[in-house]
Amino acid sequence: MKLMYDFFTGQLGLDATGANISVASVMAVIMFTVMALCAIVLTWMERKVAGFMQSRYGPMYTGRFHGWAQAVADMLKILGKEDIIPAESDKGLFKFAPILVLLGSLLAWAAIPWAPDFVAADFDLGLFYIFAVSSLVVIGILMAGWASNNKWALYGAARGAAQMISYEIPLALAAVPVVMRAGSLNPSDIVIAQQGGIWHWNINPITNPFLFIAFFMYFIASIAETNRGPFDMPETESELVAGYHTEYTGMRFAFFFLAEYANLFLVSMIAAMVFLGGWWAPIPVLDRFIPPALSFIIKGMLLVFLNMWVRWTLPRVRVDQLMHLCWKVMIPVSLLCVVGAGVWMMALGQLK
Amino acid sequence: MASESTRVNVPGAVSGNGWHDQDHVPGIKSELLELNMGPQHPATHGVLRLLLQTDGEIVYKVTPVLGYLHRCAEKIAEGVNYKQWVVYTDRFDYLAPMCCNHAYVTAVEKLMGQEVPERAEHIRVAVAELSRIASHLIALATFGLDMGAWTPLLYCFREREEILNLLERISGGRMLYNYMIPGGVRYDVPNDNWVADVLDFVDLMEHNKLPEYNTLLTYNKIFIERTADVGVIDAATALDYGCTGPVLRGSGVDFDCRRDDPYSVYHKFDWQVQVGRGEMGTLGDCWDRYIVRAREIEQSCRLIRQALQQLPEGSYQALALKAIVKAPAGAAYTRVESAKGELGHYIISDGGQTAFRNKVRSPSFCNLQVVEKVGVGQMVSDLVALVGSLDIVLGEIDR
Numbered sequence: 059m060k061l062m063y064d065f066f067t068g069q070l071g072l073d074a075t076g077a078n079i080s081v082a083s084v085m086a087v088i089m090f091t092v093m094a095l096c097a098i099v100l101t102w103m104e105r106k107v108a109g110f111m112q113s114r115y116g117p118m119y120t121g122r123f124h125g126w127a128q129a130v131a132d133m134l135k136i137l138g139k140e141d142i143i144p145a146e147s148d149k150g151l152f153k154f155a156p157i158l159v160l161l162g163s164l165l166a167w168a169a170i171p172w173a174p175d176f177v178a179a180d181f182d183l184g185l186f187y188i189f190a191v192s193s194l195v196v197i198g199i200l201m202a203g204w205a206s207n208n209k210w211a212l213y214g215a216a217r218g219a220a221q222m223i224s225y226e227i228p229l230a231l232a233a234v235p236v237v238m239r240a241g242s243l244n245p246s247d248i249v250i251a252q253q254g255g256i257w258h259w260n261i262n263p264i265t266n267p268f269l270f271i272a273f274f275m276y277f278i279a280s281i282a283e284t285n286r287g288p289f290d291m292p293e294t295e296s297e298l299v300a301g302y303h304t305e306y307t308g309m310r311f312a313f314f315f316l317a318e319y320a321n322l323f324l325v326s327m328i329a330a331m332v333f334l335g336g337w338w339a340p341i342p343v344l345d346r347f348i349p350p351a352l353s354f355i356i357k358g359m360l361l362v363f364l365n366m367w368v369r370w371t372l373p374r375v376r377v378d379q380l381m382h383l384c385w386k387v388m389i390p391v392s393l394l395c396v397v398g399a400g401v402w403m404m405a406l407g408q409l410k
Numbered sequence: 411m412a413s414e415s416t417r418v419n420v421p422g423a424v425s426g427n428g429w430h431d432q433d434h435v436p437g438i439k440s441e442l443l444e445l446n447m448g449p450q451h452p453a454t455h456g457v458l459r460l461l462l463q464t465d466g467e468i469v470y471k472v473t474p475v476l477g478y479l480h481r482c483a484e485k486i487a488e489g490v491n492y493k494q495w496v497v498y499t500d501r502f503d504y505l506a507p508m509c510c511n512h513a514y515v516t517a518v519e520k521l522m523g524q525e526v527p528e529r530a531e532h533i534r535v536a537v538a539e540l541s542r543i544a545s546h547l548i549a550l551a552t553f554g555l556d557m558g559a560w561t562p563l564l565y566c567f568r569e570r571e572e573i574l575n576l577l578e579r580i581s582g583g584r585m586l587y588n589y590m591i592p593g594g595v596r597y598d599v600p601n602d603n604w605v606a607d608v609l610d611f612v613d614l615m616e617h618n619k620l621p622e623y624n625t626l627l628t629y630n631k632i633f634i635e636r637t638a639d640v641g642v643i644d645a646a647t648a649l650d651y652g653c654t655g656p657v658l659r660g661s662g663v664d665f666d667c668r669r670d671d672p673y674s675v676y677h678k679f680d681w682q683v684q685v686g687r688g689e690m691g692t693l694g695d696c697w698d699r700y701i702v703r704a705r706e707i708e709q710s711c712r713l714i715r716q717a718l719q720q721l722p723e724g725s726y727q728a729l730a731l732k733a734i735v736k737a738p739a740g741a742a743y744t745r746v747e748s749a750k751g752e753l754g755h756y757i758i759s760d761g762g763q764t765a766f767r768n769k770v771r772s773p774s775f776c777n778l779q780v781v782e783k784v785g786v787g788q789m790v791s792d793l794v795a796l797v798g799s800l801d802i803v804l805g806e807i808d809r
């Protein structure tokens with residue numbers, strides 16, 4: 059980041075404001091590209107993983123090699139689809155909702171540290187900011203369901219709102235022990251605190267068993283947060299037709315779709331960053347060979363795979379069971395993790 | 411979680427007047443939300459329309475609206491001759507057409523007093539049971555899908571594909587067979603090792619595939635949470651509403667036409683009727699109906715094995731049968747245990763080439779009616795589970 063800043067001030071002779079704006083623009087473009095790209099890759103990956111789980115192939119033809127271009131072709135197709143806005147809908151909200159949903163996951167990328175000193179917005183409240191903006195998605199979903207003027211969509215939206223707001227709590231609580239351990243909310247600091255191989259990652263149950271439990275709490279909550287199976291209440295194909303995006307077509311539908319995968323990738327990357335050592339390779343020696351960003355993305359992708367694995371294996375829970383799980387199981391356990399991790403660190407003198 | 415029943419007391423729910431025009435919050439009038447589930451809806455297994463009155467997630471009234479797939483099959487029976495109408499029975503329960511063929515031809519044979527060769531009866535039992543397995547596989551698969559489990563769907567369809575291949579080899583059709591005729595079956599068992607292949611498949615199904623489904627779906631914790639204690643149909647209700655088949659047996663009533671009103675050669679074979687036992691929750695819940703089907707697949711495997719191993723030599727059609735058959739004046743009713751339940755045919759003949767009247771008693775039609783009673787007070791998700799566990803097929807309901 060400093061390099062880029064220096065490039066703009068030094069080589070191009072911009073003043074501080076101009077350089078900051080330039081850096082922000084470049085990062086925004088990079089982030090958006092990465093996000094769009096990852097959504098496309100993940101769509102393809104999901105179909106291949108699903109095929110693998112279900113003893114079939116998935117896409118095989120488009121682009122010759124294992125249908126790699128299928129997602130691209132789908133995107134092009136969906137661009138050409140008619141954009142239908144229901145006559146009775148609240149048109150302004152209807153148009154704005156997909157943008158808001160996408161925005162929620164897009165904004166959060168700003169604070170993800172991809173590599174040492176490569177983060178769009180390196181600030182001390184980073185982790186807090188990520189959780190805060192990613193809850194914008196809830197508003198978008200509620201908006202979409204309400205504006206569609208469709209009862210199924212409203213059902214999906216109401217379920218989605220209840221679910222996502224509830225699961226924000228264990229999601230954030232699970233990250234608290236990590237913040238306590240790193241002594242900072244800055245994502246970069248959290249990653250730097252885990253330097254030194256797999257032994258020093260936050261997930262290590264021997265250093266602190268409560269962090270180990272917190273990882274699973276985070277993982278389960280993140281599945282619910284991204285509205286994916288077995289917690290896909292807002293969509294529930296077999297109950298609510300398509301949930302909150304029942305009435306959406308064409309590019310607006312694609313926005314929801316993109317947002318789902320961007321969100322999936324986002325929560326996996328946060329998990330990799332917070333619990334799995336971010337950009338550090340498992341063995342310190344490997345850090346010299348593997349680019350940090352690659353190491354980070356591989357971890358994220360493994361978690362995405364795990365997420366898909368869960369989705370294609372388990373049936374869906376019912377909406378009240380989902381709430382039960384959140385409020386009566388996950389929140390107490392997460393709170394216990396916070397307290398337990400604190401006591402553990404105090405006892406072993408690990409507190410910063 | 412399952413112990414917390416989601417059933418609520420609904421005052422006057424069946425008449426639908428309990429909730430209307432009540433002021434729950436003073437000054438604010440609340441009313442039920444009317445919701446059309448279907449005719450195009452992923453959980454209704456065809457073009458079924460359920461008219462729901464809901465308060466949030468709780469269903470207060472369910473009204474099945476039928477008739478979207480009506481094809482006048484019974485009226486057509488008055489215009490085409492007995493052999494020609496077999497093809498329409500295929501379209502009833504298109505997931506188990508062999509059972510529907512069987513139901514009709516037994517009625518015609520009873521009317522005509524026609525004897526059927528032993529070999530034909532064995533082949534009929536084998537193909538009807540294969541069809542039953544195929545139908546139950548779809549039932550398990552789509553029920554799993556209603557619960558949000560995608561993968562078992564593909565697994566079940568993979569095995570069903572094998573059955574379709576086998577039935578294609580014997581009848582020429584993959585889905586609609588038109589295979590049985592009054593007095594026998596249309597074609598003999600093919601010479602290309604068909605019997606051995608069926609026996610192989612049955613072994614595979616019983617020893618390999620069913621345990622796979624059990625691991626993946628049946629004993630899955632979430633699946634049990636979703637289905638145990640949900641949509642409980644007690645034995646009295648099941649009998650009152652005329653439920654038959656796995657729905658009735660899931661409620662603990664030990665009744666199966668194949669054993670209790672024997673037709674064909676079922677009495678020769680050694681097998682057991684499967685009854686729900688309320689293992690995971692209340693007797694008659696969705697899980698019981700599911701497991702009855704899963705266990706019936708096993709029993710069907712046993713039946714097929716015996717029917718084909720004891721396959722007698724001889725003719726597969728009654729030789730005396732002409733191209734156009736006439737039935738003497740009179741009436742006949744027979745019932746068989748189709749995959750969905752008791753499928754009955756009541757045929758009145760005036761002595762001509764066609765039936766004077768042909769009334770079909772279809773199991774799905776009767777089984778579906780129970781949602782009106784049991785669906786009340788459930789959550790929307792549970793209603794989906796209930797309808798899924800009834801395993802209705804709309805081709806049979808609307809005929």
